[in-house]
Amino acid sequence: MARLRHRAMTNPDRGPAPALYAKREPVFNRRIDGWFRRLKWSIMIVTLAIYYGTPWLRWDRGPYAPDQAVLVDLAHRRFYMFGIEIWPHEFYFVAGLLIMAGIGLFLVTSLVGRAWCGYACPQTVWTDLFQHIDRLIDGDRNARFRLYKGPWGPAKIARRLLKWTVYLAISFATGGAWVLYFADAPSLMRDFFTGQAAPVAYVTVAILTATTFVLGGFMREQVCIYMCPWPRIQTAMLDEKSLIVTYKDWRGEPRGSVKKAERDPGAFGDCIDCNQCVAVCPTGIDIREGPQIGCITCALCIDACDRVMKDVGRPRGLIDYATLEGCKQEAAGEAPIPVWRNLLQTRTLVYGSLWAAIGLAMLFALGTRTRTDISAEADRNPPFMLMSDGSIRNGYTVKLRNMQNRPRAMIVTMEGLPGAKMWTDDMPRERATRQVERVVPADATEVVRIYVVAPAGTPTQDFAFAVHSTSDAETDTSPIRFEAPETSE
């Protein structure tokens, strides 16, 4: 067993090597109120309401389809989103949505930096929620710190148990809401609590409850710093024109308390080193050290610093949203670049137009798609069949898709192949004509075996099956080949 693994170890000659493992410093972020905190509150309320509430919205689709507004029906391979129904072969709409989400993230990043991380990412929202639970149960920053340092006793155990119970309840609600997107929410809810739901529902809820509990309750900012690839990608996307939360060091440094500044006017910057920006940070960083991967740009330090600046009577914005380029100009004494100038970069315009183009193309495709579809597959063995009267028969498996939520009569015809007639495997050849009619049930695929017979001597050629619905103008065609013997015997 070859163990040629290098490992940082204590070397008596060179002193201790830096450890590769750093224990997590717990974060006890202080409560803060301000413009950005209120923005975060609103976004949290909206996103959580969307997540927990959406499965309960109803949408009437008539008697043949579920009435849940948003439903991923894996069993029947349908995806319902309000008035839109997506079949598996239309999955490119979902792919398009994902591409739009990806480009949307690029767009948002180039517009307002890591706004996704700071406000809308589920990890941020749930961590924020759990930190509020901490605050409600254990008190604010100092009380939580004291409790953390204090010995384990009945009071601490009781508080911890209470907190973890609340964590678990939120986690369970989170995992539980997830499965509701995949089945009728009210009936799944009833089945779930009466033990009649599918095992996969219980397993999914258990896994998502566990991940929410661990990721939101305990790992928190470590997910952003160590696990998530997005901060790394974003770091590559940010440049000196990107909006970031930044400490204006030329204004703040050197730091000094109000008293020191009063004693020695002019010797100190605006930063009074009150540490409030660190105290409110949900990831426990010091923004004054400059841009860093741990900063999710939630802007709570801006709220904290603005409040302190107001209290000491200095202008707000010592910590503020700004671009590195703007900071440079501002530091040089010039007027800061207005924010809208950042929004109108080539990059944001390219991302924006790309995003809009994909969106418009998808809307167009969605608006013009028909809910009638035909696809034909020719028999390969045998490819053609000589009949007793010398005519040539080909067999086809034809799929008729009725993607509307009502039964529809559909008529299949042939385009091309003169002289040919067709019949199905459930009718005699004598009744063969140029068309086949089928009533396709609502929201269903009908598979029809169609035999096409062409007069003796018909050569191999292309033709098409066409379908039209008798109740509306929807049509579709499926090009296909008619095979014939190369030479007649």
Place this chain on the structure above:
Amino acid sequence: MAKKRIDEATGVETVGHEWDGIEELDNPMPRWWLWSFYASIVFALGYVIAYPAWPLVSQGTEGVLGWSSRGALARELAAEEARKKPILTSLAATPIERLPDNPALMRAAIEGGRAAFKVNCVQCHGAGAAGSRGYPNLNDDDWLWGGDLKAIEQTLIHGIRQPGDSKTRISQMPAFGKDGMLSEAQIAQVTQHVLSLSGKAGPNDAGAQVFAENCAVCHGNDGRGLREFGAPNLADAIGLYGTSAEAISRQIHTPRHGVMPSWGGRLDPATIKMLAAYVHSLGGGENFKDAAPGDGAAAAQSHDQP
């Protein structure tokens, strides 16, 4: 050989082996690895007790759970049998004439027949049931012995020229050339006449004469064959042994006769019905002669046989 020493760079002892100057540090095992190792030992102990594990002389240990891969297979097969049982039972109870009245059962029968065909029939008739020279094509509308469900079932049960089956379908065409019943010239003439029946050659009066005297008794005056005798229709585009002049003349001289086994003793009645339904569904299946009145199909079939 073992020369353990402390490595200067890391302060870790080496294991004492050396290959071309390359040495190995004796680092402790990573903790996660050790714990996984211990956990797998604990798991293995439980596994050995619960599942078949130790090979003994004639049999292995069985494990307290009593699980075995054969048992698992048997359970799966039993579950599958139970699933199919209602279909097979109702299929066995339904006379094949009544099968078309139950479209759902007919569908199930066709699908079952598709599977059974792949096991029992493809060896001669081919995977697509298109046959080959001497092995009938089951997709077309040319039937030697009849193409309705009942006739197909009958052929399946008793076979064709199956020795030892008294109800097997038998036809025997005389070897007109080999046994000296017709001269070479007469065979050539009647070959021309047979070709003319399907429009491949002009009329041949001498051949028509020979045909009327020797062939019409089985194949009919117009050469359309007689299913009662299994006599092929000579006026269509399909020939079991070929439709060229050479193939026809060879068949008149020394006829070949195929054999199909009787499946009645090998397959259960439900499987035979499924096979019949499948073959019938291949595009050439015929309706029963006594189809419901007003069904255009019955009248349209009149050309098949008088």
